Amino acid sequence: MLEIITACLWVTTAAGALLALGAAVDRIPDRVSLGLFGVAELGVIVAVAADVALLARGWVTPDLATHIGYLVSLPFIAPAGLALTYKKIDRWGRLILGIAVLIAAIMVVRQIQTLGIPFGYVNLRPANG
């Protein structure tokens, strides 16, 4: 499960970086931007689902309330970005999508940290995993 969450983190980060790059070059079509956004949001949802499965298997977190807070808010970050483009996928719209997706990626990192795994060791399997 940790491997799935970590893979989703990289997928979301890559999609966010490509969206930000798209805003910089201002030459990618709206469909590509929305596709990247969709991939990122799917990554976030899979990361949350994998995390819930991990908790259901009995994973003990140092601070369950904070961890659940991240799990609940995480799926809404990127859609909030989409809503705040106000249906204008122009250069600023793409940047907003990119920043929202990158913030979601940072929150996946925080999600991993609040599982009790220090940042920098996200690819290691802990003793109880």
Added chain:
Amino acid sequence: MAERAPRPTESERLAPPGPGRLFTLLYGIFAVGATSRAAVQLLERASYAPVAYGLSALSALVYVVGFVLLLRWGHPGSRRAMRTLCLVELTGVVVVGTLSLVRTDLFPDATVWSDFGIGYLFLPAILPLLVLRWLHRGRSGGAG
């Protein structure tokens, strides 16, 4: 024959231009993050660091007000209100950031503005400066 553009909805009409939409997202995320943080801190251990947690609540309030102002952009006075809010925010970041370094006894636990917002990639310090610049440029250009 040219298609007629759909009439903008109320929320689209009130959307801030350009970077303002990005600032709305950032203020929204900070509003949720800071409010959640302050609520957990105050509900679980208010007596442990009352000054720090009180300031967390103040920062949450600032971000919520900023978010609402940007969501309802275009109303009379929203530009002036946002400018005042950014100055309050910037003052808060500088004062709390400095106090958290020189009076560590007051801050046994961190707030959003501790160490000038280092826990949030210094965005709490950078964000009001960017918004103030955006407001200034908008006024110079005659927009808003």
